[in-house]
Amino acid sequence: MSALLEARGLRMTYGNGVRAVDDVDIDIEPGETFGLVGESGCGKSTTAKVILRLEAGQAETMRFEDADLMAAKGAELRRLRARLQVVPQHPATSLNPRLRVSESIVFNLRAHGWSRADRAPRVAELLDRVGLAAQQGRAYPHELSGGQLQRAAIARALATDPRLVICDEAVSALDKSVQAQVLNLLVQLQRDLGIAYLFISHDLSVVEHVSDRVAVMYLGRVVEEGPAEELWARPLHPYTQALLSAEPGQGRERIVLQGDPPSPSDPPSGCTFRTRCAYATEVCAGDRPPLIEITPGHRVACTLHPHPEALLA
Amino acid sequence: MSTLSSEVRLAPRLAPADALPSEAVTRRRKSLGLAATAAAVLVGATVLAAVLAPVIAPYAPNVGITADRLAGFGSHGHLLGTDGQGRDVLSRLIWGARLSLLTGFVPVAVAGTVGTALGVIAGLAGRTLHGTVMRTLDVFYAFPAVLLAITIAAALGSGISNAIIALTVILIPPIARVAETETARLRRADFLEAAAASGARRSSVAVRQVLPNVAPAITVYCTTLVGLSIVYAAGLSFLGLGVSPPTAEWGLMISDARQYIYSAPMVALAPAFAILLASVAFNVLGDGMRRVLDVRSENFA
């Protein structure tokens, strides 16, 4: 089975020379949840925008459902967008404040040629699926709570039967007791509809909970990726280790990093993490370490884990 | 006149949102308020009077009885007196409301449509198109609005339709700027990102997602501009660039009354007062609508 999304060498360089996304590969299989974690400014949201074609990024290849997503324009791009949707971060602004919830959903249906007669039953079905009452469909966003708003945003994303939904910090702004409702809903929808998620969050425990595979980003690059369980049990990259240990209130021995991430406009040479890394040597300042597969599916970009061939030499 | 021109040239800033951001406050139902309700009644009454002019005006507007000329306020049969040609001032005011309101509403309606379209397009467009539209509008901004209106009206020749065209042209830039500001404010909102990612055409995003958010602020602003437009139109008529005599129009009525300004000041004061009242009424009404329409009370990240 071929990947649902196959992105190679994603890049996004802003006008001021900041490389927000610097050579990132992302493959997402149908029906899986791919987690993308990292701290603010690491490029995870920009990666999502490049995939959504909202930012004019570059890619060596970016294929979605066997179509060239990078080159698509006009009608072809609009067709693909029905299958690739987004649930944004802020409940307060993820829905148009001047439109009723149902009107926001209808907007997406209309964009893909749903006839007037088919729209109303479809909206009712979607509201029901995300656990909203018909009455809440008639409400304006300011009349709903944060959890209800994100349910509505999910209903809108589902309107056109997407295969991949990008959840960009979709539950981060919610209270924990409500967040659990929305997370359960996302998992339930995935089971029922077989959608894949690109799940972006800075909240590690949430990503661990929902993801099959996870990639860790630092300063525009993926430094480690692997099956969620394995990554949490055996983080290989010093940054991943520090990140996981920094989460408060869990058992790991804390590794407190020194300083702040360097500015993305002037990243260090070689491994971008070396300026904060306890294990850094001169080698790390040289070439940028490539992602090396250590165990099946678990890849890390760190000179501590050299390429097997390099060891032989 | 110079204060009026600066009114239009200044980029209009709408009042900031209520200082208390609490949900309970913003969710309370808002009413127009006493002043704005009074203004609405006044505007309504003026519109009604204009429409019903043939029925309610006590005299024909353009027929004067020379014997009765310059009758004072409250004189028999002429509530507001008569002018230099013996025409009933009240009747001329009522008939004049037709043209004055026309010169208030039509330019604002046309400029509102064109300006909003330009502003929304500029607000959503890439840098080049945005720059082209906004810099072109800035050229118009560079001239005092009144001067520009006079120049255009003079170039086109006198007549009411030319006055309306001139007023429309000078009203487009400020309206477009409000629309552009409002649109730019939404640009990074999550819902517009979701709309862009939905696969809808850009025109559809502009009309169905952006416009509902821009419309309230534009409506409020345009309401206040109606008053201004009436004043400007009167000014053009006063200068002989608007309607031509003997048509009843408020500005022209003041112009006609100039020669009696010392002997019978009331003849000029009645239309002047009508213009003032209309202008204030539309301003107050606009302020009231701002509250009701909740302009600037959402927080966009």
Added chain:
Amino acid sequence: MTISARDLEQLRSSLPLLSVEQLSTTFVSGDWRVAAVRGVSFSIARGETLVLLGESGSGKSVTARSILRLYGPRTELKGRVMLDGIDLVQATQNDVNHLRGSRMGLVSQDPGSALDPVRRVGSQLREVLRVHQPALSRNEAAARAIDLLTLVGLPDPTRAARSYPHELSGGMRQRVVIALAVSCEPDLLIADEPTTALDVTVQAQILELIGELKGRLGMGTLLVTHDVGVARQMADRVAVMYAGRIVEQGAADQVLGDPAHPYTAALLAALPTSGAVRGSLLPIPGRPPQPGELGSGCPFAPRCRFADEACAAEEPALTPVPGRGAAACIRPLTMAGTMAGSRT
């Protein structure tokens, strides 16, 4: 309510640094009133960290800000807030202003708003120092400012002192805010979501710094957070807030390990934990009540799986639970086992 001899002994040995009794905060706007905090009582001993844990709208931040008297005239404060024998509710605004900074320091969520954007960091620190310690000379204040920036772990304190706030990263700004807060060695540090706006690795640095300073300066600390993990890491004792009240209070291990109030238990169960089966989180149905939506009974009853008619009758008071802390529930959960059993 009975007090054992041992409890009395403990009371005597540690007169609290801060004692809050029946604090209520009501916002008033015309005929519209919102009771954000409704009769909250707790105390903090010297060197102790109390965490106020709650979700948005629970009144936890309002409580902290009421203690500092940060609200304007359209706010009604009731109850007593005793800081070492001074009642902050009754004190004049002048006295409170003086106590803020000298005996109480505040670290808030947004380091940006706590700093003056157009003044250098060093100058802001020097000003605070000289306001509260007028005897300090210019040079002494400058030296002390550098000391403080060193104390909070800024890598290049001299350069930081010369910087404007926007030239520093979020983490560094929060360190500066902490330096301001502890500049006069306060007895009480109030930290209102101090790390919520920060990245997790920076959060770890800041939490470590707060813990370290607390030890070094012997401050009592009131830490307000929505994050159970932060509470678990920092707290000696925890007070859980819901709908403007404390619903459970006790030792951190007990409250977060073996909660007595169904809300605390439900909040903990809703967290995604390592190894939980995907999609099987136990959310709390509904949402927290907004101020003004409260009925007569227990405010959590509409969302509580154990609630019945008795819960709707009357709002339960915070009552000691044998062998644990205190909970505002007519039927506090007895043991972790019972709770787990009843959840199936």
